[in-house]
Amino acid sequence: MFGNQNKKFDYIEKIKKSATITDTIKLVRSISQEYGYSYFCLSEIPSPDAVFRPHHYDNWPAGWTSFYLEKELFKVDPVLRALRSAMLPLDWSDAFRSDDSNDGAQMMRLASSDWGMRLGYAVPIYSLSGTQAALSFCADQDDVDPEGKPALHLISMYAHAKLEELSRRAITSVRSNSTLSRRERECLQYAAAGKTNEQTSIILNITERTVRAHIESATVKLGARNRTQAVANALRLSLI
Amino acid sequence: MAILIGPKNAKRHERLLNAVYKFRHQFFVDGLGWEDLRKPDGLEKDQFDDLDDVYHVVEEVDGQIMFYCRMMPTSGPTLLADVYPQLMKGAAPPCSPNIWEWTRGAQVTSTSAESKASSLYQRRFYIAALEAFEFLAVRKVSVQLHPLLTTKLIQIGYDVMPLALPSDFDGTQIVPLLLKINDQTLSKARARFEIHDLVLELDEEVRIAQRRNNWRVYG
Numbered sequence: 001m002f003g004n005q006n007k008k009f010d011y012i013e014k015i016k017k018s019a020t021i022t023d024t025i026k027l028v029r030s031i032s033q034e035y036g037y038s039y040f041c042l043s044e045i046p047s048p049d050a051v052f053r054p055h056h057y058d059n060w061p062a063g064w065t066s067f068y069l070e071k072e073l074f075k076v077d078p079v080l081r082a083l084r085s086a087m088l089p090l091d092w093s094d095a096f097r098s099d100d101s102n103d104g105a106q107m108m109r110l111a112s113s114d115w116g117m118r119l120g121y122a123v124p125i126y127s128l129s130g131t132q133a134a135l136s137f138c139a140d141q142d143d144v145d146p147e148g149k150p151a152l153h154l155i156s157m158y159a160h161a162k163l164e165e166l167s168r169r170a171i172t173s174v175r176s177n178s179t180l181s182r183r184e185r186e187c188l189q190y191a192a193a194g195k196t197n198e199q200t201s202i203i204l205n206i207t208e209r210t211v212r213a214h215i216e217s218a219t220v221k222l223g224a225r226n227r228t229q230a231v232a233n234a235l236r237l238s239l240i
Numbered sequence: 241m242a243i244l245i246g247p248k249n250a251k252r253h254e255r256l257l258n259a260v261y262k263f264r265h266q267f268f269v270d271g272l273g274w275e276d277l278r279k280p281d282g283l284e285k286d287q288f289d290d291l292d293d294v295y296h297v298v299e300e301v302d303g304q305i306m307f308y309c310r311m312m313p314t315s316g317p318t319l320l321a322d323v324y325p326q327l328m329k330g331a332a333p334p335c336s337p338n339i340w341e342w343t344r345g346a347q348v349t350s351t352s353a354e355s356k357a358s359s360l361y362q363r364r365f366y367i368a369a370l371e372a373f374e375f376l377a378v379r380k381v382s383v384q385l386h387p388l389l390t391t392k393l394i395q396i397g398y399d400v401m402p403l404a405l406p407s408d409f410d411g412t413q414i415v416p417l418l419l420k421i422n423d424q425t426l427s428k429a430r431a432r433f434e435i436h437d438l439v440l441e442l443d444e445e446v447r448i449a450q451r452r453n454n455w456r457v458y459g
Contacts, residue, residue, distance in 0.1 A: 009402060016399075087388060088413055126388055128395040128432070150405040153387055154415065161394040 008151035035148030037137035076104020092120030123156035241441035242299035307365035363433040397428035
């Protein structure tokens with residue numbers, strides 16, 4: 001029925017059927033590689049005045065994300081700037097070119113090619129909740145399939161919506177399964193207020209080991225990987 | 241409340257339909273710059289508005305139209321088949337009494353001060369359209385829109401299938417999509433938008449006509 005468009009629509013059907021976040025990420029990775037892009041990154045785009053710590057999924061080269069954050073490249077990244085108002089996908093090179101006078105843009109261009117990310121294609125995504133995201137595809141060599149761009153454009157929308165749905169579902173199930181004990185909640189509240197375990201132990205008059213145990217069990221209940229994520233999840237779920 | 245205007249009650253709502261054509265002109269021609277649609281009388285009315293099975297969904301508050309859209313079966317002429325078939329990139333456009341084309345979706349444009357109200361009407365727009373599709377027993381909908389809106393339609397609860405890849409169109413891009421509605425779509429959308437009351441009001445003559453139509457189909 002769709003002739004040579006078939007393969008692209010198969011990818012979309014696969015994403016629609018994907019049942020876990022891991023499977024969806026794997027699919028996005030293999031689809032991007034199919035079109036000649038070694039790397040992808042699906043990231044929230046925080047508003048310009050917010051702290052730049054976006055929630056993201058990626059297979060960026062090891063170390064790139066921490067380099068980007070450490071050097072605060074988000075302050076000068078012309079791609080990020082262009083994405084904030086973009087309605088259509090854009091090539092990184094166009095964003096770099098339109099910003100050539102800027103030292104920051106120059107730095108970003110050099111940095112990304114050092115890391116094997118010379119060519120980029122970024123798709124802006126706007127969620128119903130009003131938040132903004134983007135899926136970027138990236139390659140070092142110019143062997144990307146130019147026919148792939150309209151397909152990746154559409155595939156990005158599906159991948160984002162699927163991941164949003166799956167993480168929304170995960171949060172709902174965490175919320176219904178996570179009743180924090182009074183002590184766990186208190187320990188997290190103090191952690192959220194910037195207290196160390198030692199300080200919390202003094203405030204609550206319990207041992208530091210007990211504080212650590214409460215935070216660890218709350219971390220498990222909240223499906224989090226560490227203390228910071230546990231605090232973030234608890235805040236998001238209005239549990240503390 | 242929003243109103244569903246169809247062939248049976250179009251006469252009764254003549255004034256409102258006229259306001260609709262004016263609103264469409266303001267929204268699409270003056271607002272979006274679709275110059276091809278410009279009319280000397282400022283009324284954006286086309287060959288499809290006079291068809292037998294065209295339905296309009298419109299909500300008017302204190303003389304201001306808050307949102308509007310149009311629906312018609314693809315068994316007759318449609319925008320996709322008759323105006324820009326190239327969007328299908330060679331594939332056949334939908335053509336069936338069971339697939340309806342959903343076009344001319346428009347909402348009141350607002351200043352930022354009114355953005356809260358405007359988001360309410362945006363949510364009411366989507367619910368009113370789904371209520372209309374439910375009433376008309378429409379389960380498949382053909383739309384052509386900016387690719388960005390694909391995300392919203394998926395998140396609302398439609399099962400969204402592309403009919404072709406996005407095409408460059410008039411300085412922007414358009415993608416033709418097929419939306420499937422299932423038993424959960426409307427309730428999911430109500431939960432997401434937190435709108436649990438009916439948005440669409442149905443005139444008696446429209447109800448009766450639809451009941452007869454259902455008897456003809458199912459009876």
